[in-house]
Amino acid sequence: MDNKTQKSKIFKWPNNDMGQEDDYVATEAPLEIRLGHSKDEFNTLAISMCSPSEVNELVYGYLFTENIINTSSDVVEINVFDNDLGLISEVLLDRSVNYQKFINKRYGMVHASCGICGKTDFDDLLTFNYPARKRTEGGIEPQIILSLPDKLKLKQRAFMQTGGLHASALFSDTGKLLCINEDVGRHNALDKLIGTALRKDMLPLRKHIILLSGRVSFELVHKALMAGVNTLCAIGAPSSLSIEIAQVNGLQLYGFSKANGFNRYTGKSHHV
CATH class of the missing domain: 3.40.140.10 (Cytidine Deaminase, domain 2)
Structure with a gap:
């Protein structure tokens, strides 16, 4: 499963005339993200509805923006596979990454339209200490x-x-x-x-x-x-x-x- 689109039979009503034809729709599938330090044991972090493409990039970005990893080297490997219901991503992390503290705070359904769904401590977001950034003078042309x-x-x-x-x-x-x-x-x-x-x-x-x-x-x-x-x-x-x-x-x-x-x-x- 690696496509953003798929064909679907639809009924179309142009000019007062109903007809059936093929059309393309966006593919949506559940993705379960599991984290672990060993291939023998993984813990579910979140279940996200997503387009089943560029899954590794999605996982890297999600873990980074959730402050679970700091660099790409924190991820040892990612294995993505299908089951009957969707995709499962098993992420093997470097042992220096303390992911356990995030498991209970983020476990649940994360809908495609709402990345904040599933967070249990909203105050953490409002008081977040962002990485130091270089301020630019003026703006973009x-x-x-x-x-x-x-x-x-x-x-x-x-x-x-x-x-x-x-x-x-x-x-x-x-x-x-x-x-x-x-x-x-x-x-x-x-x-x-x-x-x-x-x-x-x-x-x-x-x-x-x-x-x-x-x-x-x-x-x-x-x-x-x-x-x-x-x-x-x-x-x-x-x-x-x-x-x-x-x-x-x-x-x-x-x-x-x-x-x-x-x-x-x-x-x-x-x-x-």
């Missing part, structure tokens, strides 16, 4: 911000087929598209992006821009801050809490990004 949405759209292949996937894209601070990840879940798409960067030893992303295809929740800002990025853009709108956390931590946050305009929610008003 407006023309660079304006150019990002179209570059993302051209690479959203699975979304163009289905209309059912979110995307996260990583750009250089000059607007060059470096990579893009898609998933049925907004949080998963960003975890896959961060996992990709972690495996390529690109973190922290101080000289990069992340663009999200949808809205910005608090946890997406949290993940961006964990990755060390200074500029986070989105096609949609940010929530009030995401703006507050971005402002406190010096993150440049943009929303409603289009080819002809954008909103900036943090930083000094005379800078873009």
Whole structure:
């Protein structure tokens, strides 16, 4: 199981005429993430609904943004296999990683649309001590911000087929598209992006821009801050809490990004 899309029989009603045809839909499957120090014993960390592709990147990014691992070398190996219900990812961790303290705090269903579901200690998020980040002077040039949405759209292949996937894209601070990840879940798409960067030893992303295809929740800002990025853009709108956390931590946050305009929610008003 490694596809973002699959064919489905649908009934379509164009011009007052019902007909049946094949169409592409986004594939969604449960992923159980298990952690262990030995191949003989694993503990379930979480069950996430996701697109069954780039699973290793999703796991790396998820573990990193949950502060369970600090580097890619903390993961010894990952084995992903199918069962009758979905996917299971068994993650063998270096013995220096104390994962047991996270098991009871995060065990449960993590829905594709809500990465925060399953956390039992919300105060931990509100008072999180993020890694030190280098603050940038001023902001990104407006023309660079304006150019990002179209570059993302051209690479959203699975979304163009289905209309059912979110995307996260990583750009250089000059607007060059470096990579893009898609998933049925907004949080998963960003975890896959961060996992990709972690495996390529690109973190922290101080000289990069992340663009999200949808809205910005608090946890997406949290993940961006964990990755060390200074500029986070989105096609949609940010929530009030995401703006507050971005402002406190010096993150440049943009929303409603289009080819002809954008909103900036943090930083000094005379800078873009």
